[in-house]
Amino acid sequence: MGFLGKKGIIVAVVVVLIGLFFVFDLHHFLTLAELKTRQEAFHQFYLANRLVTLGTYFLLYIVVTALSLPGATVMTLAGGALFGFWSALIVVSFASTIGATLAFLVSRFLLRDWVQGKFGERLKSLNDGIAKEGGFYLFTLRLVPLFPFFVINLVMGLTPMRTWTYYWVSQIGMLAGTAVYVNAGTQLGQIESLGGILSPGLLFSFVLLGVFPLLARKGVDIVQKSRTLKQFVKPKSFDYNIVVLGAGSAGLVSSYIAAAVKSKVALIERDKMGGDCLNTGCVPSKALIRSAKILNYGRRASEFGLRRTDINFDFSEVMERVQQVVTKVEPHDSVERYTDLGVDCIKGEARITSPYTVEVNGRTLTTRNIIVATGATPFVPPIPGxxxxxxxxxxxxxxxxxxxxxxxxxxxxxxxxxxxxxxxxxxxxxxxxxxxxxxxxxxxxxxxxxxxxxxxxxxxxxxxxxxxxxxxxxxxxxxxxxxxxxxxxxxxxxxxxxxxxRRARVAGFGLEDLGVRLNDRGTVDVDPFMRTNIPNIFCAGDVTGPYQFTHTAAHHAWYAAVNALFGDVKKFRVDYRVIPWCTFTDPEVARVGLNEADARAQGIPYEVTRFELEELDRAIAEEETHGWVKVLTVPGKDKILGVTIVGTHAGDLIAEYILAMKHGLGLNKILGTIHPYPTLAEANKMTAGEWKRAHAPEKLLAWVEKYHTWRRGCTGGGSKPVNPC
Known part of the structure; x- marks a missing residue:
């Protein structure tokens, strides 16, 4: 029999078994209600036929698990109720592992070669990770089920993991969770009345069901952290709670937050406080753009009813003015300010020598956590000449x-x-x-x-x-x-x-020596809590991306600082749901969420509502009618998917939509909000009005028109009453 013939037989058997399960309504027996109804009968049969009952239960559990059928949880509870804790624990532990391994093997036999052949390049990093630490990954998933177990069985079958490794890791990894569910089943089995629901044993079992994933996740974090850090010598005491590398936006905000909650923090900067944003980025560029805009207003004098406006300038004076602006902003990011806040500001070249130590100016600082906020530098392509x-x-x-x-x-x-x-x-x-x-x-x-x-x-x-x-x-x-x-x-x-x-600054200060991983973009790879693969080294800002904006760096910094200081108690996942940005051309281009190109690429259905600024009174008065507001919404609904604004002060106008998307407010809420007249912000309300007109309830309005016609004492209704008033 050929290979394809064997696959066909296996598929046919699986389909038939699953079909029979649903055709004969067997899932009806795998419910808590059915368990309680037949509990006494099952118990009596078990007392008379212990081995047969255990054997039948064992085989049935294997089949349910292997075929990924619903009901494994109820069967675990039933085992505890019928057999008692230890007997049920042993039977369920082995039956669930054997069934999971069979599902693993079926998935591997039927699909692995096809999946690896078609997506092998994309799966290379996953395959490498499984080959290196697949057992630990699987153990983590078994302890803390981020996905249903049947999904884990099927997906792992597509990877290079060895079958024996899969079996014994599953056997150990599922044991604790199985024990919790079996214990809950034993308590359910003892309920004789409604009052039994409030018994201490049952309540304790339900508490275990709720807190076990949390405890397991915490345990996994502790084990993973200790495995990673065991090769490094941990100091008995620490000079700092956090040492921050880089005094740009991410570093400043991280330091500010750490000092605000009374931790001891050191901020190391090799060049100027404020980083790229203050010294070479946002602040000087916006100062230069403002001067250029004023010059352009002079050239547009006739648009404002002025015959002529000549503006004489010296470019060197313009650039000096740019530096004056930088100087005025400098105190906000200065050593003096941050020292007053409680931050130890150190100027020098830092080098991370271990997850606990940073060298600077010949000193070794010991710290519980490190935040890397080294930013990025302009990327210069290798162009010959x-x-x-x-x-x-x-x-x-x-x-x-x-x-x-x-x-x-x-x-x-x-x-x-x-x-x-x-x-x-x-x-x-x-x-x-x-x-x-x-x-x-x-x-x-x-x-x-x-x-x-x-x-x-x-x-x-x-x-x-x-x-x-x-x-x-x-x-x-x-x-x-x-x-x-x-x-x-x-x-x-x-x-x-x-x-x-721009290219992230990731080299030259010790990350490469410690084995801190980079991603495909060349930035430091972090998890949703801003941790690197070394759990007490965090990153924030351009050095990790994926958005290289000053406001995103500050956003990162909150998560990095809070998770570094309080992650042992509570961790927070970074929120990328609503990330805005603005290009400060004239007119400006501001954006948040999806645009049309993104929506099409992701296959997301959308509607477009567009309002032209030439219709806005304030824009007309200021001769700034060039541009528009474009909002993408869910078809038929006012939920905002994304907004693009082209126009003067677009970066300011977008803020209302950022707030709306962050807190789930739709266009109807914006339409119902009073906006001062005449302002550019009215463009947002006008856009919401355009959406409302496009979604007017025409059938309802036709009946409303008839009602108003009747109220005027006219007959006939509609647009041509018999007795017009």
Whole structure:
């Protein structure tokens, strides 16, 4: 008999057995009600036929488990009620493990080769993990069932785990949980009246059922933590509760929270307090964008009824003003402020030498926990010849004091777009180069095209689908060579700004020596509690991602600090459900949740409601009618799936939708909220009104119209009454 023939027979047997189970309504017997009804009869039969009863029960339990049929839990309770604790525990323990192993083998025989052949590359990391520590993973799942046991049986059969390993780990792992359920069954068996429901033994059994998963999970955490840390020497006492590496957004917030709850915390920064956001990112870029916007308002004077407005400026003075803004914000992130809060601020190069020790300036600090908040650095692609020119990045851009005559911006993401528009408004001849078909690749095509057209109107040359190949220097001339549709394109420049993304700072301070794992994105891999694979080393911010935003770094920091300090009592999973962001072009582009491209890619059905800002009174008064609000909702419902706003102050307007999505408020709630007039925020209410009009109850309104016609004393009803009033 061929291999496929054997598979066919097994499938047929399984299908027939499952079919018979439901055709003959056998699941009716595997309920608590049926158990209590027939308890006495079963008990009497058991007393007269002990071995037959135990053997039949044993085989039936194996079949139910092997076929993944419903009723194993009730059978466990029944075993405790009929056989007593020890007999039931032994029988159920072996029967459940044998049945689970049979389900494991059937899944392996029927599906493993096909699954591994089709998805082998995607499953490589899983297979490697199973090969390395599969037994521990399985033991964890058996103790703390994140998934139903029948799912574990079937899925594990698709992995390379050895059958014997699967059997004995399941036997041991399920024993504690089996004991809890068998004990509950013995207590159920003793109920003779309603009053018995309140018996201490039964109440204790139900308490065990409730708390066992929590206790088991805690036990697993303790075992896993001790296994990981046993190779390191743990100090008898600690200098700090937390040592934080990096004084950017994530590091500052982590330190602030730790100090606020009276723990002892050290914050180590090798360069400047405030990190990239204050010194080279959010703060200076927004200051530069504001100056460029004011300059552009001058050019738009006629739109505001002004004949002419000339604005003279010196670019070096503009850049000095940017630094003044940074200086004004600095006290918020200063050593003095954080020292006053109770944080030990240390300037120096830190190195993590163990999960308990950090070296800095020749000192060794001992700590119970470490938070890595080292941020990210501009990614510079390996373009041949790039090292021949003094290229710019978001790090050194702020040292400029002379406006480049010809600026090439490499990259169409948020940083590239913001700087493209700002420098163009100051008068630079800007060429933006993006290898993808659109700039702003994370946004919908209508948004990307709108921003591109705005750039072109302002004199920017936007080159999409252009892949940078090399930088060539010919005497005084500097050229960026690109490939576009198979042709060579040469773009001359005086300055080149590289803005193609950021790379996490993960090396050079000890993580690699400790074996801290990275993920496929090159960032530090963390669990939902912001822990690395070393359980007392946490991460927050750009160094772990997946969202490299200042506000997300602060969001991470709360979870990292709280879980580091209080995780032995209660841990909190990081919440990524509602993550907003904004690109500060003019007009701004703000987004939260899904856009249309994401929804289509994920196969999520949606409706679109769109409100044009040209219909908004305040936007008209301010000559800021360019843009729109676009809301995605569940079809037929007002539940918000995502929002994109294009327009002036979009980053501020999006806040109402962030709050709504966070707390499950729909468009009807926004429509029912008073918004001051005339404000830009009314756009949110107007959008909700557009949704409401599109979902008006037309049939009900037709009857309402007839009612109003009748109330006026007219006859006939509808739009043409017989006796019009």
């Amino acid at each position: 790039l090292d021949q020119v003094d290229y710019l990045t978001s790090d050194n851009l702020w040292q400029l004091r002379e406006l480049p005559k010809r600026l090439v911006v490499l990259g169409g993401g948020p940083i590239g777009c913001e700087m493209t528009q700002a420098f163009a408004r100051f008068g630079a001849q800007v060429t933006q180069v993006e290898m993808a078909p659109h700039i702003m690749g994370r946004e919908d095509a209508d948004v990307a095209e709108f921003v591109r057209e705005r750039f072109v109107t302002e004199g920017v040359q936007v080159l999409t689908s252009h892949a940078a190949k090399e930088v060539v220097v010919r005497g005084e001339d500097k050229l960026l060579v690109c490939e576009h549709q198979g042709e060579r394109v040469e773009i001359p420049f005086d300055q080149l700004l590289v803005a193609v993304g």
